[in-house]
Amino acid sequence: MGMTINKMTVKKALAAHSWVGLVCAGLLYLICVTGTVLVLYEEWQRIEQPGIPEMNSIEPEAIQRAVETVLASEGVQAPTTHLHVHLPTDALPRTTITTDTQAVHVDANGAVVSPEENAWAEFLLALHYRLNLPAVIGMTIVGIMGAMMLSLSLSGVLAHPRIFRDAFTLRARRRDQAALADWHNRLAVWTLPFGIAIALTGSMIGLYYVSGYGMAATAYEGDTEAVTTAIFGDEEKVTSDPARLPSVVPVLGYMEERYPAVEPYYVILHDPGTTGQHMQVIAEHPQRLIFGEYYNFDGEGRFLNTVGMADGTTGQQLAASSYNLHFGNYGGLPVKLAYIVFGALLSVIVATGLYIWFAKEQRKGRPRTMTRAAWNGLIVGTPAMLVITLLLRLTLGNGVPFEAVFWLGLAACMVVAVFRSKARSTVLQRRQEVSLAE
């Protein structure tokens, strides 16, 4: 490795690294921690509702009975436009039916058991995905953080010319800043491929509104839907004339006969009960990064086509792979556990990054006591508030306003940390005054 980076470039890269880190650290930490916890999204749902019937598979006839029962319970005034049947999977071995207005679990015979109650898992998803903000704003902010994580990776490598050479040196037991810097740098270098993959896929998803609107404005006369249609396929136009309900039985029979190697995990009924109704099956392809392939069927259950997520263009396969690569659900529990470890390490990297900056500022005679205290509050408060909201879910139920509890609690953690730090420095100052007076 004869490549060397000159001293000036290193200094400039370090300045750029500090700049981006300072601006983004808070949100990046929050996103890293929530992303780490969210890896177990399906498992959290099982913990939230432990008594729900679980099964390895369900007969198509039982699904059909459940679909008819759920649709019969829907209001006649506003029939659902979509009905999703979640089929049992290894991570979530439950059958759940979701319409525009309700979500219910069903048992292996197709009988409705209880409403779906996974408000905490949904809160966590919304927190990581869009910071509990409206999608356009929240997802864009999260996407921005992803892009800035890429920038931090680049400036981090440029700012540390010995980053690979020292990759196995960890002076963990020193009592000075070197230990902190070593932890930050070593963890960063060895999680670099993971960090880049997570940042890129996250920002691809999060910056969709920016990229999508850009494409819509320049190539589709403002039609944003056309941007995704090119990748994920089109949805047929709706006709609202009533029609007999479709049957999922021939659809799932066809899948089993013609595509035995794939694992269907969603059946979607579009505009059920109308002449425009049609069905889609999303099936997982084992040992592929794609989230699945869409198999399209008409209202009579006749196979039409696939969209091309599995064997379409490179772009389609890449887009379909970004979700699983980001969330770590492409290899069962072992991959999930690896994602949890690496995600936790990313959180540590972000946290230590700012502590390194605080230490430098202190050496320059600017201790930044209050900011450091607020940062301590955020570092401890984020996981603490996630635990507290989860405990509230398990003790008080599904109706807890998790968003309000989390954000107010996090703010309180930071405020308390600042006040405690202020009180401590006042005590220290008084002690110094007393000792000086003596």
Added chain:
Amino acid sequence: MALLPQFWLAVALGIAGVFALRISWARPSRSVPLNVLGWGSILVSSALSAWAHGAWGVAVQSLFAMAAALLLLVPSIASAPTWKRKPVDRGVHASPDTKGSMALGRRAATFVITGPVALFGALLLALALRAMLAAGGGSEADANVLVLACVPIFWGILATILLMMERRRTQLSVLATLTIIAVPLTLLAG
């Protein structure tokens, strides 16, 4: 579906590559053969896992290699001598951006230039690439995904480059050049 033997060979090679680098970098002087062996093994491992199980194979194999590298840090923690001396009060080498106190206006301008303006520049560049790919007969899906992937990459790189520039004029000229190149390309190819 069972994993192919060549995938496990790829995993073993990836871990062996990390080991080779560990040995190489622990030496007082650089060892070119060991470095080549280390990086070469990692490269072959990636190719082999891609051959065995495609992108999925590469993703899973890389998790093994990263985990191995992190595990190799453990002995380093255990063998690190306990620091008995008083922590050294190292001087800070002030970087160009941290010298003195940067005025609020200057900071805000840096934020705007490296934030929204650079994002817009990255978007323009990605749209220009999209238009060229589409004009060259590329599929619509590929062209659209190209934009989705390129915007964050271009922005991340551009923001870093702009932040490493000391003079405002240089930053603005880079952005202007980018716009001058990207806009006509988008219009012509589109």
